[in-house]
Amino acid sequence: xxxxxxxxxxxxxxxxxxxxxxxxxxxxxxxxxxxxxxxxxxxxxxxxxxxxxxxxxxxxxxxxxxxxxxxxxxxxxxxxxxxxxxxxxxxxxxxxxxxxxxxxxxxxxxxxxxxxxxxxxxxxxxxxxxxxxxx
Numbered sequence: 001x002x003x004x005x006x007x008x009x010x011x012x013x014x015x016x017x018x019x020x021x022x023x024x025x026x027x028x029x030x031x032x033x034x035x036x037x038x039x040x041x042x043x044x045x046x047x048x049x050x051x052x053x054x055x056x057x058x059x060x061x062x063x064x065x066x067x068x069x070x071x072x073x074x075x076x077x078x079x080x081x082x083x084x085x086x087x088x089x090x091x092x093x094x095x096x097x098x099x100x101x102x103x104x105x106x107x108x109x110x111x112x113x114x115x116x117x118x119x120x121x122x123x124x125x126x127x128x129x130x131x132x133x134x135x
Contacts, residue, residue: 005017005020011038011039011040011045012037012038012039015035015037019054020054020067023054023055023056023064023067024056024064024067027056027058027064029053029054029055029056030053030054031051031052031053031054032050032051032052032053033051033074034049034050034051034074034077034078035049035050035051035052036048036049037049037050047075048073048075049073049074049075049077049078049079050071050072050073050074051071051072051074052069052070052071052072053069053070054067054068054069055067055068055069056068082114086110086111086114089110090106090107090110093106093110094106094107
């Protein structure tokens with residue numbers, strides 16, 4: 001890409017920068033699965049999920065000179081899994097409903113709870129699938 005990370009990923013450097021610095025300073029690899037990152041794409045903020053790792057690139061003396069970071073965007077998989085969980089939850093509960101009103105109430109509550117969770121995750125940058133090496 002030919003650009004410094006803090007310029008290329010300016011909108012998420014507050015998340016990536018400390019990880020980058022930890023690898024450079026302590027030679028401690030870092031990885032995340034399905035990390036929520038809000039990126040600017042085509043001038044608009046977009047919620048995305050990424051799985052990636054940072055590991056040091058060493059010189060002959062063992063000093064970290066740079067970072068190797070294979071990454072894959074997992075947004076589609078994460079969103080599809082969330083949709084399938086929602087459909088599964090609806091499918092499990094619906095057969096036991098005794099009325100259309102009960103189906104409607106359960107469905108509405110389920111969608112409301114999922115919406116609140118998604119909104120909270122996006123607002124805070126929290127990721128349920130955050131698997132940092134720090135535990």
